Amino acid sequence: MFNTSHKLTVLALASLAATAAQAQAEVQAQNLPEAAAAVARAHAKAESLVRQFPGLSLDAKDHTYETRRVVTDEDGASHVHMDRRIGGLRAIGADVIVQTDRFGNLATMHRSAKMLPSVASAAALAKVGVTSSRAVGVVVDAFPGGEIQGTPEQVVWARGDLPRLAWEVRVSGTAKDGTPYEKHVIVDATSGTQLDAWDDIHTAAASGTGKTLYSGNVALTTNSVTGGYELRDPSRGNTYTINLANGTSGGSVVTDTDNIWGNNSTTSSQSAAADAQYGTAKTWDYYKNVHGRNGIANDGRGAYNRVHYSRNYNNAYWSDSCFCMTYGDGDGTTLKPLVALDVAGHEMTHGVTSRTAGLIYSGESGGLNEATSDIFGTMVEFYAANASDAGDYLIGEKIMVGGGSLRSMVKPSSDGGSADCWYSGVGNLDVHYSSGVANHFFFLLAEGTNSAYGTSPTCVAGNTRVATGSGSLTGIGRTAAAKIWYRALTTKFTSSTTYAQARAATIAAAQELAATLGADYSAKVAAAWSAVGRN
Known part of the structure; x- marks a missing residue:
C-alpha cells in the first residue's frame, strides 16, 4: 500500500503415468533402469513418511499411493508427488507432495485436503447414495445435447472442506459459440448436486x-x-x-x-x-x-x-x-x-513478501516490507523496458498531478519524510518513511553514489536521518543487487527482521550467490549498508 499524503532437474519423469509400477515400466522401456530404480526408492520412502502421520487421513491403512512424478534438486533433495486412493476409489484433490532433503530426511509435506473419509464411511454412503444412472441424468440436464463418455466412476471428492463420495461423469459436446467441450462433471453421491466441472478443452x-x-x-x-x-x-x-x-x-x-x-x-x-x-x-x-x-x-x-x-x-x-x-x-x-x-x-510484491519472509508491517521490519515493494516495483519497471514509462528510481512518478513522485530511492529524504540513513529511532517512523534506509541502500548497491539517475549522498556518523556525506561507491548493477535482495528475502528474512539483520542476511546472500553472479559482492553489500549508517 502507498502512503500518498505527499535449477530443478526432473528425474526423467516429466510425463510418467500415475502408478509407481507403471512409471517404473515406462522408464525401463526407455532403457533407464537407474532412473526406474530411483523412482521406486523415492516412492517407497515417501509412502513410509506419509504413513508416519496418521493425521493426513482418518484411516491411513486403507489409503494407497501412486507416484505421479519425482523431481530432484541439484543437491539431491527430492519432491515426490503422489496421488491417493481410498478403499480403491480415486481421491480427487487428496494428492500429496513429500519433500525430503538429500539425506532422505523429511523436510515438509504439501497437501490441500483438510480431512479424508475412511473406507467405512465411504461404504456407508454407497449404500444410500445416488446411483450412477441418476448422476448421468444430472449431467444430461446440465449439458443438454452433450454425449456421455464411458462409464461414471465412483470417486472420493476431496477438494473442499468436507470430502464426500461422488461420481465423476464425462460428457462431450459443442458450446453455443461452436467451441467443443470435454467435461469432467462431479456429482455428489449423496445429494445428487453438481459439485464441480472442468474442461479438457482449453x-x-x-x-x-x-x-x-x-x-x-x-x-x-x-x-x-x-x-x-x-x-x-x-x-x-x-x-x-x-x-x-x-x-x-x-x-x-x-x-x-x-x-x-x-x-x-x-x-x-x-x-x-x-x-x-x-x-x-x-x-x-x-x-x-x-x-x-x-x-x-x-x-x-x-x-x-x-x-x-x-x-x-x-x-x-x-x-x-x-x-x-x-x-x-x-x-x-x-x-x-x-x-x-x-x-x-x-x-504484488507485498503478496510475495507475505508468502516468503512475512515481514510484519511495523517497526524496522515494516520499513523492509515497504522497501522490498519499492525495490521490486522499480525492477519490474526496468524489466518492462517500456519507452512510455522508462525505468527509474522514482516511485509513482506517473500518477502525480503536476509532476514529482511519491518517493525517491536516490535520496529518500527529498519527500520531506523518509529517512536516508539508519538511526536508532528509525523504526518509530511510518513504514513508508523508514523504508527509505533500505531503498537508499539498494540504490547505492546497484548504481553507486554517482550515476545517470543522480547523485546519492552517503550518510555520516551520527544520529541523523538525512544523508550529507560525500563518500564514493561504485554499484554492482541492479540485476545483481536484486538477486541478492530476493535471496535474502526468500531464504533469510523472518517476520521481524531488523536493519542489522538485513545487513547480515544480504551479505550472506551475496556470498552464496558468488558463483551465480560471477563475483562475491559481499564486501560491496557491506559498504552500501555502511553508507546508509547501518554498520
Whole structure:
C-alpha cells in the first residue's frame, strides 16, 4: 500500500503415468533402469513418511499411493508427488507432495485436503447414495445435447472442506459459440448436486492491444469468450481485471468485442484496466524469468485486479484475503489513477513478501516490507523496458498531478519524510518513511553514489536521518543487487527482521550467490549498508 499524503532437474519423469509400477515400466522401456530404480526408492520412502502421520487421513491403512512424478534438486533433495486412493476409489484433490532433503530426511509435506473419509464411511454412503444412472441424468440436464463418455466412476471428492463420495461423469459436446467441450462433471453421491466441472478443452489465448494511460499501446494476452473477449490471461495463471465502477465491492470482469482495450485516456474505463492487466503481466514475467518464481505465491495461480475503486480514492493496495490488487482513480488534484507499472509491481510484491519472509508491517521490519515493494516495483519497471514509462528510481512518478513522485530511492529524504540513513529511532517512523534506509541502500548497491539517475549522498556518523556525506561507491548493477535482495528475502528474512539483520542476511546472500553472479559482492553489500549508517 502507498502512503500518498505527499535449477530443478526432473528425474526423467516429466510425463510418467500415475502408478509407481507403471512409471517404473515406462522408464525401463526407455532403457533407464537407474532412473526406474530411483523412482521406486523415492516412492517407497515417501509412502513410509506419509504413513508416519496418521493425521493426513482418518484411516491411513486403507489409503494407497501412486507416484505421479519425482523431481530432484541439484543437491539431491527430492519432491515426490503422489496421488491417493481410498478403499480403491480415486481421491480427487487428496494428492500429496513429500519433500525430503538429500539425506532422505523429511523436510515438509504439501497437501490441500483438510480431512479424508475412511473406507467405512465411504461404504456407508454407497449404500444410500445416488446411483450412477441418476448422476448421468444430472449431467444430461446440465449439458443438454452433450454425449456421455464411458462409464461414471465412483470417486472420493476431496477438494473442499468436507470430502464426500461422488461420481465423476464425462460428457462431450459443442458450446453455443461452436467451441467443443470435454467435461469432467462431479456429482455428489449423496445429494445428487453438481459439485464441480472442468474442461479438457482449453480455449486459446487471444492477442489484444491495451491503450493504457501510462505505458502507451501494449500487447495484452486475453481470453476468448462468447461474443468477444475478457481481460483474463490464461498464460499467466488466469489473472484478470474487474471494474468496480466506483463501488467498493462486486464488479465484473472487463469484456470487449474487438480486443482493443481503452483509448489512452480516462474517458474510457478500459484504459486503467489495461494498465492494471499490463502491470500484472509484467510483474508475473519479471518474477518468473528473473527469479524463477511462478506467480506471487509460487503456485502458478494468478492474482486479480480491481480498478475504479470507490470515488476519488488516492491509494492502491494489496489484499491477502482476496489475493488481489485494488486501484483507486485518484482525486484528480493530487493524484491520477494509481495503475502505473511500478505501482502494480509494488503492490504484488507485498503478496510475495507475505508468502516468503512475512515481514510484519511495523517497526524496522515494516520499513523492509515497504522497501522490498519499492525495490521490486522499480525492477519490474526496468524489466518492462517500456519507452512510455522508462525505468527509474522514482516511485509513482506517473500518477502525480503536476509532476514529482511519491518517493525517491536516490535520496529518500527529498519527500520531506523518509529517512536516508539508519538511526536508532528509525523504526518509530511510518513504514513508508523508514523504508527509505533500505531503498537508499539498494540504490547505492546497484548504481553507486554517482550515476545517470543522480547523485546519492552517503550518510555520516551520527544520529541523523538525512544523508550529507560525500563518500564514493561504485554499484554492482541492479540485476545483481536484486538477486541478492530476493535471496535474502526468500531464504533469510523472518517476520521481524531488523536493519542489522538485513545487513547480515544480504551479505550472506551475496556470498552464496558468488558463483551465480560471477563475483562475491559481499564486501560491496557491506559498504552500501555502511553508507546508509547501518554498520
